[in-house]
Structures are given as C-alpha cells and as structure tokens.
Amino acid sequence: MIGYEYQGTIKNTNEVTALKTSILLGENYIPILSKDILNKFSITTFQDAKRVAQSIGEQNKAQLTIDLIQKHLDKEIKAGLDIVKINWEANGKVFTSTCIASKDSGIVYDNMLSNVMLVKVSTTINFKSAVPSKVTNSQTTMLDLEDWTSISWYRKDEIIASWLWGSERGNAWVERQVNGAKSSANVKSISDYHSQAFDYMTLGQSESQCTVQEGDPSTGPFGSVKFIWGMYLASPTMDISMTLKNGAYKFTINGLTSESHNSGVDLVTPSSLN
Structure with a gap:
C-alpha cells in the first residue's frame, strides 16, 4: 500500500x-x-x-x-x-x-x-503445570503411603492472523492439559484434565473445537485421555467448514483467498506426563 x-x-x-x-x-x-x-x-x-x-x-x-x-x-x-x-x-x-x-x-x-492475512502457526509445549495437582487417596489406593510429586502434560496450538501493517486481525487456539503425580517409586498417575478453545476474526471467519474422549478409566495409574481438536481462520470470501469425522476434524475448503487451518489428535497416558 x-x-x-x-x-x-x-x-x-x-x-x-x-x-x-x-x-x-x-x-x-x-x-x-x-x-x-x-x-x-x-x-x-x-x-x-x-x-x-x-x-x-x-x-x-x-x-x-x-x-x-x-x-x-x-x-x-x-x-x-x-x-x-x-x-x-x-x-x-x-x-x-x-x-x-x-x-x-x-x-x-x-x-x-x-x-490477505499474514499467518503465524505455533505449538507451545510446557510440562510444568501452572496449577499443580494433588492426587487424592481414591486415585492412589495402592500407593497412598508413598511420596508423590506433581507432574503434567500441556499443549497449546495457535493460529494468529495479522493485517498487512502488522496488527492482529484474528486468533484461534486450543489448549489441553493433563495433571497427575509421580511416586517415589516412579509410578505415574493421572488426576485431572481440561481443555479450552478460543477464536475470533476481524472481517472474516473463525472456529476452534476440542473434543475429549475419556479412557476407561480416565484417571489413575492406568488412565488415558484423548483430545481431538481443530481450528481455522479465514477471509470473509472463503467457503470453509470443519467437521468431526472418523475420530478427527476434517476441513472442507473452497475459494482462492486467505485461510489457515490446523488439527490433531493427542492420546495422553500417565507415561506422557513429566
């Protein structure tokens, strides 16, 4: 310009x-x-x-x-x-x-x-939980006499869209976190988990989703959690949609102008925590 x-x-x-x-x-x-x-x-x-x-x-x-x-x-x-x-x-x-x-x-x-939108795509990995978890006795029935330390698994995937002059135009992110504990005998256990999704787009379209599938069990030494997530940012003149199908988010995209999308599946077990 x-x-x-x-x-x-x-x-x-x-x-x-x-x-x-x-x-x-x-x-x-x-x-x-x-x-x-x-x-x-x-x-x-x-x-x-x-x-x-x-x-x-x-x-x-x-x-x-x-x-x-x-x-x-x-x-x-x-x-x-x-x-x-x-x-x-x-x-x-x-x-x-x-x-x-x-x-x-x-x-x-x-x-x-x-x-036109300029895009930055990033993944943040941080094993240190901002909110340390406490493992209750119900989750450590066999190991409640041992000392436990807090451990966690964390991911944040993000798309940031900017105007040509550099200021932010849109943002979409999905955050996933699993908290747990590790015993002095190096036995790991899941205590809790959560996810958040956020999106906005100035003059355009946006969507972010995160679906949680709990294992059986979802907590404890044998627990597991699966996060299925997806997101996109797009100009107002793109035809774009996101659908959960066969265990993953799929995108339908038509048009010649700007868009950026991302998706994934995370299966988290006690061994994933640090």
Whole structure:
C-alpha cells in the first residue's frame, strides 16, 4: 500500500449497486493464496484468475470466490458507508482498490485488505503445570503411603492472523492439559484434565473445537485421555467448514483467498506426563 484518498460516502441505493458492480470488474486485482507456501500470495486480476483457474481445471473455484465476494457485498454494503481509494504497488504493478469502511467498525470490504492475512502457526509445549495437582487417596489406593510429586502434560496450538501493517486481525487456539503425580517409586498417575478453545476474526471467519474422549478409566495409574481438536481462520470470501469425522476434524475448503487451518489428535497416558 502506497497511499489512499477519501472519496466520500455512499449516498443511495443506486450508488450501492454501481459500487458493487465496479468492485467486481474483471480488471480489478485480488490476492490469490499459495497452496504450498505460508503467507505467499500472487496478485492478479479477476479475469486472469478465472483464466488460470480454467487452465488447471479449477474454474468452479474461481467463480465461487467471485460469488462469495458478491454475497458479502450484498450483505454488508449500504448507504452511509465511506469510500476510500487505496493505491498499491506489487511486483512492478501499480493499481487501486476500492475500500468500503465504517466510522464505527473500520474496514467493511476491500479486494486486497479483506482477502490477505499474514499467518503465524505455533505449538507451545510446557510440562510444568501452572496449577499443580494433588492426587487424592481414591486415585492412589495402592500407593497412598508413598511420596508423590506433581507432574503434567500441556499443549497449546495457535493460529494468529495479522493485517498487512502488522496488527492482529484474528486468533484461534486450543489448549489441553493433563495433571497427575509421580511416586517415589516412579509410578505415574493421572488426576485431572481440561481443555479450552478460543477464536475470533476481524472481517472474516473463525472456529476452534476440542473434543475429549475419556479412557476407561480416565484417571489413575492406568488412565488415558484423548483430545481431538481443530481450528481455522479465514477471509470473509472463503467457503470453509470443519467437521468431526472418523475420530478427527476434517476441513472442507473452497475459494482462492486467505485461510489457515490446523488439527490433531493427542492420546495422553500417565507415561506422557513429566
């Protein structure tokens, strides 16, 4: 982004209609997400995106992206919103985009800003529990005369999405923790467990889930817990969903703009704790 110019407000329904048509003109530019490289985009026009997609048998995906943009515009663009022309330079190309914004909520839609997000994916591993557990006598029936020390297993998987200028746009994370104890004879036991999931996305979509499957038993020296988790962040013009199927979260993804997703399965037994 190399500059911008305020154009005024949308005055009536005729201007709404004209503006939506102009945003989807074939010569306008849109970022296309790389399938293989994180945070890698190509900048192309709508008409070129459709041409390339057709050449590789993905013309339906290109049309779906345009249809999703049209659906978003139909829902969000209305009289009273502000119009800002944004100037861009990328890969030797100089072009403009039309940004629709609200004084109250910020960006409503822009072909570039809405559909680009920079992503960081991380996993945090920490075996030291922030909340040490206490093993009750009911969980240490055979070993209650021994000394026990607190042990734990912890994972947090996270996706952070940022705007082009670096500030946070969205976040999704799933946290799993299992607490237990270890005897002086090095016998490990599970005492309790919990999970949390959180997500939000500014101008876009998000979801995070964690399903817990308890073993039989789930606590004690022979206990086990399985965490099945998944999450995603996506631009408003992606068609994306997440479903628990056959013991794992599966994703259905269509469209050419930005998304990031992650999922996994953790089976935790007493031997996993440290």
